[in-house]
Amino acid sequence: xxxxxxxxxxxxxxxxxxxxxxxxxxxxxxxxxxxxxxxxxxxxxxxxxxxxxxxxxxxxxxxxxxxxxxxxxxxxxxxxxxxxxxxxxxxxxxxxxxxxxxxxxxxxxxxxxxxxxxxxxxxxxxxxxxxxxxxxxxxxxxxxxxxxxxxxxxxxxxxxxxxxxxxxxxxxxxxxxxxxxxxxxxxxxxxxxxxxxxxxxxxxxxxxxxxxxxxxxxxxxxxxxxxxxxxxxxxxxxxxxxxxxxxxxxxxxxxxxxxxxxxxxxxxxxxxxxxxxxxxxxxxxxxxxxxxxxxxxxxxx
DNA sequence: CAGTCGCCCTGCTGGC
DNA sequence: TGCCAGCAGGGCGACT
Numbered sequence: 449x450x451x452x453x454x455x456x457x458x459x460x461x462x463x464x465x466x467x468x469x470x471x472x473x474x475x476x477x478x479x480x481x482x483x484x485x486x487x488x489x490x491x492x493x494x495x496x497x498x499x500x501x502x503x504x505x506x507x508x509x510x511x512x513x514x515x516x517x518x519x520x521x522x523x524x525x526x527x528x529x530x531x532x533x534x535x536x537x538x539x540x541x542x543x544x545x546x547x548x549x550x551x552x553x554x555x556x557x558x559x560x561x562x563x564x565x566x567x568x569x570x571x572x573x574x575x576x577x578x579x580x581x582x583x584x585x586x587x588x589x590x591x592x593x594x595x596x597x598x599x600x601x602x603x604x605x606x607x608x609x610x611x612x613x614x615x616x617x618x619x620x621x622x623x624x625x626x627x628x629x630x631x632x633x634x635x636x637x638x639x640x641x642x643x644x645x646x647x648x649x650x651x652x653x654x655x656x657x658x659x660x661x662x663x664x665x666x667x668x669x670x671x672x673x674x675x676x677x678x679x680x681x682x683x684x685x686x687x688x689x690x691x692x693x694x695x696x697x698x699x700x701x702x703x704x705x706x707x708x709x710x711x712x713x714x715x716x717x718x719x720x721x722x723x724x725x726x727x728x729x730x731x732x733x734x735x736x737x738x739x740x741x742x743x744x745x746x747x748x749x
Numbered sequence: 750c751a752g753t754c755g756c757c758c759t760g761c762t763g764g765c
Numbered sequence: 766t767g768c769c770a771g772c773a774g775g776g777c778g779a780c781t
Contacts, residue, residue: 449774483758512775530774531759548759576758578775620752629776637774686761688773727754728774 450528451512452600452634453677454689454697458534459514461692463507465536465555465570466516470503472556477549480577484550487525487593488582498583499524503558505588511600511633515584515591519558523587525594529578535571536692548573551581575688600634601671602678612663615655622658623651624726626670635670638683638706641731643670645705645713650739651730676702705731 450458474496476482482492490498502524506517516524526532531548551572572581584591599606611632618625625631626640635643644651646669649662658666677683682697685707690696700707704714709722713733723730 451775480758527775529758529776574758575760576773578758618751624752627775685773726774729772 449530449636449638449683449685450532450689451636451639451674451683452602453639453674453699454682455509455512455514455528455634456602456678457682457691457697458528459507459509461536462514462516462534462570465568465692466504466507468504468558469568470501470556470558471499471553472501473554474499475552475554477545477552480574481550483577484572484574484580485582487580495581495583499553510590510594510603511597511629512636513591513594513597513633515587517588521586521588523584523591524581525584525587525591526572526581527579529574529576529580531575531577531688532579533573533688533690534692535573535690535694537567537569537571539567546571546573548575550574550577597629597633598631601632601667601674602634606632608664608667611667612660615663616658616660618655620655621652621725622649622655622666623730625655626666627726632667632670634674637728637730638703639670639674639677641706642673642704643667644737645731645733646673648736650737651725651732652739705733707731 476485476492476496485492485495488495503519504516505519508515508517512527514526518524549571553570555568555570584593614631615625623640623644626635626643643666647662647666649666677699680697680699680702681691682689683699684690684696685700705720708720708731711720713720713736716733716735718733718735720731721734
């Protein structure tokens with residue numbers, strides 16, 4: 449469930465722990481350790497060897513991806529998938545290993561000293577194993593595997609006018625388009641439903657049939673809700689999303705539609721409904737978010 | 750080429 | 766009590 453706000457919380461935590469540090473040692477842990485680096489084409493052993501001794505210069509993010517810019521221009525690209533977590537441990541990491549631990553990095557102060565920093569470890573945990581890391585040559589600015597991902601709503605260079613135009617050219621339902629990371633990145637199921645609720649738009653309205661003004665307000669709503677979620681430390685329903693210190697965010701208390709089936713719409717009081725769409729759940733207010741606009745406006749050919 | 754769909758995976762929950 | 770279906774769902778590859 450990590451979407452943009454959750455990944456940004458993680459990025460900030462990793463930046464504080466990794467920037468200016470050297471990766472002194474890399475462990476792939478257990479049966480699923482190698483799986484966590486499956487996107488590294490040269491294989492698990494190469495990943496470990498290639499990463500060891502590298503110095504992290506910066507931690508960057510686009511949409512739901514984050515990457516560590518290394519001082520030689522390469523990058524370590526990471527995606528949390530459904531359940532990936534980074535944990536920074538500065539002391540006491542001799543406790544029993546977490547069952548979902550896949551990768552453990554031992555840090556040292558840069559320039560690389562002969563001894564690993566005794567107390568600083570970065571762990572990658574992943575229950576459902578959809579996430580993972582890989583090393584991308586020359587990827588510090590923007591790793592090639594994610595070059596097709598569009599800028600996200602919190603990117604200073606995000607082009608709202610361009611995004612509105614792109615969305616309105618798509619022959620598909622609006623939620624499908626919002627979830628398409630090549631159109632705008634960072635939005636997942638939770639924030640898509642929240643933005644649609646905020647803008648009073650049904651998830652299956654054809655994107656091409658929406659006015660530029662409606663699409664604009666939808667983007668603004670998505671940006672607003674993700675900024676608010678970021679301030680709240682992200683959305684946590686369970687133990688699957690936490691920050692690098694293992695703490696939950698509390699934005700789930702502020703959700704208006706997602707996960708609220710049966711509860712009254714905070715705006716009009718009608719019960720929020722859960723429907724299946726794209727093999728996922730969609731939550732909406734049937735009164736505020738009608739599939740057909742009130743005027744009927746049937747543009748049937 | 751744009752759009753759609755199935756699959757990857759683990760762990761928890763609910764029904765019988 | 767135990768078993769299994771269903772659910773959670775981001776992203777990619779394979780189709781139409």
